Amino acid sequence: MSTNCPSVSSASGVKKKTRIPLKMKLKIIALRERGKRVIDIARELGIPQSTISTICKDKTRIRDAAKSSASVKSTVIRNKRAGPIGDIERLLVTWMEDQIQKHKPFSLSTIQAMARSFFNTLKENSDDPTYPQVFTASPGWFQRFKRRNNFNNVKISGEAASVNTEGAAAFKEELNRIIVDEKYLPEQIFNVDETCLFWKRMPEHTYIHQESKTMPGFKTYKDRVTLLLGGNVAGFKLKPLLIYHSENPRALKNVSTQTLPVHYRHNRKAMMTSALFADWYLNCFIPEAREYCWENKIPFRILLILDNAPGHPQHIGNMHPFIKVVYLPPSITALIQPMDQGVIATFKAYFLGQTFAQAVRATKSGRTLRDFWNGFNILNATRNIAAAWKDVTLQCMKCVWKKVMKTHVDTFKGFNKDSAVDNIVRNKILVLGNQLELDIDEEDIHELVDIEAEELSNEDLIELEEARRKEAEAMEEEVIAEALKTFTTKKLAEAFAAISSGIRMLEEMDINYERVTKTDRQIQDALACYREIYNEMNKE
Template sequence: MAPKHAASFKPLDNETKRRRKMLTIQQKVKLLDMIKDGKKIVEVARHYGLNESTVRSIRKDEKNIRAAAAVSFNKEAKRVATSRNKFIMITESALAIWISDSRKNNVTLNSLVIREKARQLYQRFTADDPQPGPSCATFKDFTASKGWFEKFQKRYQLKSVVLHREAASADQSAAEDYVNSFQNILEEGNYLPEQVFNMDETGLFWKRMPSRTFIFKDEAKVHGFKAYKDRVTVVMCGNAEGFLLKPALIYKAKNPRALKNKNKNLLPVHWMHNANGRITKQLTSDWFHKCFIPQVKLYLVEKGLEFNVLLLMDNAEGHAQELTYDGVRIEFLPPNTTSLIQPIDQGVIRTFKALYTRNALQHLVEAMDLEENFLLKDCWRQYTIATCLKNIHVVLKDIKMETVNASWKKLWPEIVHDNTGFTPEDISNSAVVKAVRLARMLGGEGFADMTRNDVDKLLETHLDPLTDEDLVEMAKSASEEEDEQPEAAEDQEEEAGLTLERLSQVTRAIKEVQDMIDEWDPQMMRALRFQNALDGAMEPYKDLLTLMKKQHQQLPVSMLFSCAPRHPLPRPSPSAQVVPLEEQ
């Protein structure tokens, strides 16, 4: 009888076992965006290291995933909880925003206050639709219990929130101590003013007029979405020398209709999106790596300086703490010192908003001068997010380096130049005065008798704590603003915008304008300056027109190649010599 052999035993090795890969909700949204952009399933699967069947399953669940992403504050979550009451999910999202806003405004919080706020928000969300839906019919009334609160803290990573504390005020002592510490940091790193940057973000109600104007009052009466409550976040960053980086802008929609067919990489701002239009740790990381690092590298190369950078940030809730990059040191300012020593907060933000308000009114006055049948309401209705970006572009040109440099006076007074007439206070006050004058030119209720106090109140509303109505608006999905059609490829976008026919039409129109000025203007030198300026401005479009004409002429040849016969070509004999196409 053959001897019995012991059964072979292969120990389980965790390293050889294939680990199941789980994507976060944010990664799933990016995966879905790739498919929406026209990527093939196999390409997306290879990019994420997944099976094609897994990618198809994610695509099948796209509606639930995007809904969860729209209301979720924790983008690192990996599962979509479809059994939870959707109103509780939205309530928690709005509550997390409120906690973050309260902390930034130094409002006292404790567990009782937060739970009561949660109940109030839940009642607001369910007021119009008290039934959560068939899938949630078994849920009892939301009571915001202690158990729920503990789970809420874990879900939204709020363990570090100081819930029991006195209302914090600006910490003068901590600010003075940090000014001394800052000098040691400068000496230790041997930093120059060009190498020291400060970043801060601010909310901007981009389509709001002073509250006494008839436009504001009429919008307040409208049910549903109110344009004056539409808020974006602007991320600003500048150095001690006075150089301002291209700002980032966070909007609630990825593809607003006003920016259809616009290349998001070629806007006056670094475009980012979030369902709430607010800064998050992930967006901070995106800004740091995709906006801050490239711009600063280019700036320092042009200055002939070493890439040795100090970046100052406050410790706001949405700022990522783990940012790292070779050559960059990041310092977080002490709590409750922003209003005292943070440079961008020392007048630059207010100046930005004052200039933005002035330019918005200037836009209306110019439209009034051009249009015979001008209606202020209609013109303001056509003020879109695209117009907002153009306004921001002009504002950045109006903010001088001297103004940004002056904002470092409290933190680094030694490097501040003589900025008489260009301080943030000077520029802001001048913009407010101009805004009042423009408003009175427009006329109408609230415009004809506008005062500086009206404009000042408008600038201060950007700093007001969020109301329940604001939270309800911000917690809603951004799907209403999204362009539902998939984004076209870059060449398709160009075809939909600047076609050969349209470029030719623009060129002819400019030529006609030049001819009219040449004929009608009695001052030849003035007419020549105007014509030369137009020629210079049209140069990139003329180059593009020339390129497109060449491509159009080559089109029939390429079409011949693309229309090759479908039947198989005869094979060459073994002795035949194969000649490369480019040698024929």
């Protein structure tokens, strides 16, 4: 909801209306009532001062409009129907993005079959008599679907890609030529890769996992994050990028994401997109790589090796003059991508070990494993991710480059992916699992460590969309409720009186007059901003 505000002149001299969203108006009112000057709000939000003044004068009507909007919002959303085709396409987008994240090829026949499958599932669950009886998923529909959902660059073929050993060897030679000709140092050569982490998942046969499968709503064992992990040939590790499906999860409500040990980002499906990757590249990778080069007294010249995932924009290499981006050829990622040669698997083993260790400490303090697992949230997971990433050894970070590099090979010794993961499983995770009285063996742990984003059923996709829609609605209602907070002269006067009463109670108990006087002075100084608001409201 928005209303007309005073007109402003465009560069051409033509008057046009500035339309301010309702949420922005509520924010402006809140900032003004907290004592912020009109000129400062205008500068911060890029809105004319006259517009801000008008909004503040009209705050009563704006708040009434917000209350009205909040009272009908949930009903409007629940009754809104995008139509059967829209429902099918939303589920198909989720499925395709899931397949892209797993680097799986597409064929037109497979996509059409999935679309028809979604249609049949939705039709079975619908009680709408007007629901269409037939959906053919024709090639014409698919072309329109691709344009609508920006899948034009996704390669659609009839055959799955095969592993290309000859292509891997050719790429290795070309990469070696670039490194030698342009004299890149080990510290200047980086690789990153995404992985999916089911951060709240126990081994399949445990009672905790079985209970999580029966929980109502969005099942916790399916909750995942996407992580971007990487480092350089010298063994330096970049700060992880974490992508979650919620911008403001309840566990992070009172935590600034800037203080987290990861770069926290979000989108609805917790998946890497071109926009998120470009944001990471410009705002995380470049500053971190520049600082690393400065600390190590080497030139800021970077060679970044990426795979051809759709979430990696092809133009990324043109965004900085001192960073060269090289893309792995199609179908050889599994053969030579460094982070896939043991870093990710080792990290996941350490993460599970961190979580089990926390569970053991909780049970020793008197809590049950069930209580610990129910309280384990995304903030706990984020801290465990950082700890597990720290545990990945320098030797591991160096040795995983041996399949793609011909230079600096003297450092690629002493690490084996399988034996490294086996060692963590046997000597840490299984020991902790026995302390937790979990009936698990090595195979159970390996299945959990090796798991990537599994195929989602139609019901899973529908449930995922519904759960995230409800969370989005709840968060929006919280935002509106927060914005509707307001000052009144009566309540402010009552607050001042209550504080004065508390100071008098301290004075009656304390024989140290100087201490009471000093405390009173500090409290009155702290209340000055609220007294300004009170005085200004009285003037109005």
